[in-house]
Amino acid sequence: MLIVGTWAALLLYIISWISGLFAVPDDESSGSRFQTWSDVTGMRVAWLIHTVTLLGLLWAKSVWPLTFVSDILSVTAWASMVGVQAFPERLPSLVNSSIVRLFAILLLGLSLIISQKQVSAGVIVSTQTWLYQVLLGSHIIILLAGYVLLGVACVASIIFLFQERHLKAKQLSSTLSHFPALGTLDRLSWQGALWGFLALSIGIMLGILINKEDQSFLANLRFVASISAWSVFAMLLLLRQRQALRSRWTAIWPIVGFVLALMSLIAELLRLNLSE
Numbered sequence: 001m002l003i004v005g006t007w008a009a010l011l012l013y014i015i016s017w018i019s020g021l022f023a024v025p026d027d028e029s030s031g032s033r034f035q036t037w038s039d040v041t042g043m044r045v046a047w048l049i050h051t052v053t054l055l056g057l058l059w060a061k062s063v064w065p066l067t068f069v070s071d072i073l074s075v076t077a078w079a080s081m082v083g084v085q086a087f088p089e090r091l092p093s094l095v096n097s098s099i100v101r102l103f104a105i106l107l108l109g110l111s112l113i114i115s116q117k118q119v120s121a122g123v124i125v126s127t128q129t130w131l132y133q134v135l136l137g138s139h140i141i142i143l144l145a146g147y148v149l150l151g152v153a154c155v156a157s158i159i160f161l162f163q164e165r166h167l168k169a170k171q172l173s174s175t176l177s178h179f180p181a182l183g184t185l186d187r188l189s190w191q192g193a194l195w196g197f198l199a200l201s202i203g204i205m206l207g208i209l210i211n212k213e214d215q216s217f218l219a220n221l222r223f224v225a226s227i228s229a230w231s232v233f234a235m236l237l238l239l240r241q242r243q244a245l246r247s248r249w250t251a252i253w254p255i256v257g258f259v260l261a262l263m264s265l266i267a268e269l270l271r272l273n274l275s276e
Helices: 002-022 030-061 068-086 097-117 130-168 182-209 217-241 247-275
Strands: none
Touching: 002 030, 002 097, 002 182, 030 068, 068 097, 097 182, 097 217, 130 182, 130 247, 182 217, 182 247, 217 247
């Protein structure tokens, strides 16, 4: 249960981080107020869960030096979130709280992955229980939904680049009139990347939680491709929030991220075919 609680804290950290990217302090609209509330409340609840589970793991599960690396990564992530809550100001520098929170998410995720490798298969979630079946079904559904959303972002980005190139070259044609406006395409790409990133995050976490210690080449390729896709979209969201990308690059990044996610899906399908 301590490991599951840590996964829950990681998920809440991710959700609150995404909400924090779009929270506008001076905006009094209901949507902005909800984003601000989910940002602050989600981060505090996640930190409390992380604190309880971390204390439990250090007290009951830590066996140094075996668990030292995963423990120190989790402690560093916890300390980083303490710093974010103690100094909530958004500084226009590398100490920006959004970057620190992403850093903490990466540390905690890496800690969980390492700790997962330190236990035998089936200890956390046995394959013979109904909980495993529920998590497996949720993993498949959420991950496929994430692929669909990221695919929407990819297609919208491709059309955006195609249309922008022809407009800049003043090569107007009847084909362009059938495409949505650039603003609409950019919004589709943005929303697809945002919600697809959240679904991908949940899907990856569930996949690691129910992992059966498959060390084959295709399993490792699937994992590396999934984490790479997650990293690409995380950086895309962060850089877009800070307005540090040009319009062309905001369209290129979703394409790269979706290709990596597609590689992960293909690797999984090949692995399943070979295992039959």
